[in-house]
Amino acid sequence: MNGTTIHIRGYHCDAYGHVNNARYLELLEEARWSFLQPAVHEKFFEIRELLFVVVNINISYKKPLFPAQVVDIEITDVTYQNKSMTVRQTITNQNTQELACEALVTFVLLHSTTGKPATISEEIIDKFDELTAIKR
Numbered sequence: 474m475n476g477t478t479i480h481i482r483g484y485h486c487d488a489y490g491h492v493n494n495a496r497y498l499e500l501l502e503e504a505r506w507s508f509l510q511p512a513v514h515e516k517f518f519e520i521r522e523l524l525f526v527v528v529n530i531n532i533s534y535k536k537p538l539f540p541a542q543v544v545d546i547e548i549t550d551v552t553y554q555n556k557s558m559t560v561r562q563t564i565t566n567q568n569t570q571e572l573a574c575e576a577l578v579t580f581v582l583l584h585s586t587t588g589k590p591a592t593i594s595e596e597i598i599d600k601f602d603e604l605t606a607i608k609r
Contacts, residue, residue: 476547477504478567483540491537497574498530501562504546505578512600522585523597528557529579536566536573543567551601556590557581558601 479500487493492500509525512518518525538544543566550561557579564574582591 476545477507479503479544479546481538481540481542481544485538486540491539494534497532497534497564497576500544500546500564501530501532501574501576501578504548504562505560508548508604512604517600519585523591524583524585525580526583527578528581530576532574532576534574536571538564538566538573544573548605551605553593553598556592558593558597 481492485492485496485500487496506513545565545567547563547565548560549563550559552559559577559579562576562578563572565572582593582597583589584591
């Protein structure tokens, strides 16, 4: 399990005083960048000329989030297909442990030079296994 902690700020919220549905997508993206940071730092994908592109997000909103709350965002599952992969992300209120949101995010890997989908190799799977084992 791999997580990112984010403090909910007033600017995350809409006129109703809770986190707007579109902001959940930004929170999830922030956590994915944090998740990938070790590989980005070592230029793992750049060296292999690979880009990650989100092609689908299915999100379920469970509980509202409000300013001053602290949330944990985790990637709990990674599944691989031939040319795509899906991660399950959850947003949990750190204080109450209530699930606020869960999302299934599907990516394709593209060759940066050709723009064509790349096969999810054992090397990519091993890297993701390594990333999911890192504790933040």
